[in-house]
Amino acid sequence: MVAATLALSGCSSDSGSQGKKSPSASASSADQPAPSATTSGAAPATASASATTSGDAQSVEGVWLATDGGTKVQLVLGKGKAGLTSSSLCGGSYSGKNDIALTLTCMDGNKERTSGHGALNADGNTLTVQWTGGPTDTFSRTGLPSN
Structure with missing residues (x-):
């Protein structure tokens, strides 16, 4: 088509x-x-x-949720684009399939979660992201992107 x-x-x-x-x-x-x-x-x-x-790409694409000290951290990945919401609203890109590199820019200038590397667990339902100079988040898959 x-x-x-x-x-x-x-x-x-x-x-x-x-x-x-x-x-x-x-x-x-x-x-x-x-x-x-x-x-x-x-x-x-x-x-x-x-x-x-x-x-x-769908192995990592989707909606992911973690908590950090009671604050929800949501990460949305799809087609090379990344969005993150927590106490800040951030957007950017990612590359890779199971081991990914994330580059984000936060609207409020926050730098805590702007660069990091993530690894998808073998079950495909857990994504661990080590943010450069920041925390490590363990995300659980909450949804898949719709095509």
Whole structure:
């Protein structure tokens, strides 16, 4: 489906550059999705590679909750983006699959949980994050992202 969308958007950009030929090119491209579906046989390989990647990423993607001295610390991870709420509101990014690196910026300038490394437990339900110069949080999975 992504390949078909790309093929169609590619045709629309071609149709813009071809002027009057664009309606016939669009009509031809409407006939071409079946052949491009064959061509997009390469795209399903890419899609399956993406599915594998997102499958790996989903092992850490989700909503995580920890407590620190009675304060709830919530970490949300998805598609390379990270958000954290506690006594501060922070956002940033993460990289990695089971062992992740986090880089966040807090709106109030707090630096306690802005850089850290996390490790996903084998059960996939516990994520331990050691914050650089800060605490170690043990998060429990509370939800998965919806696609």
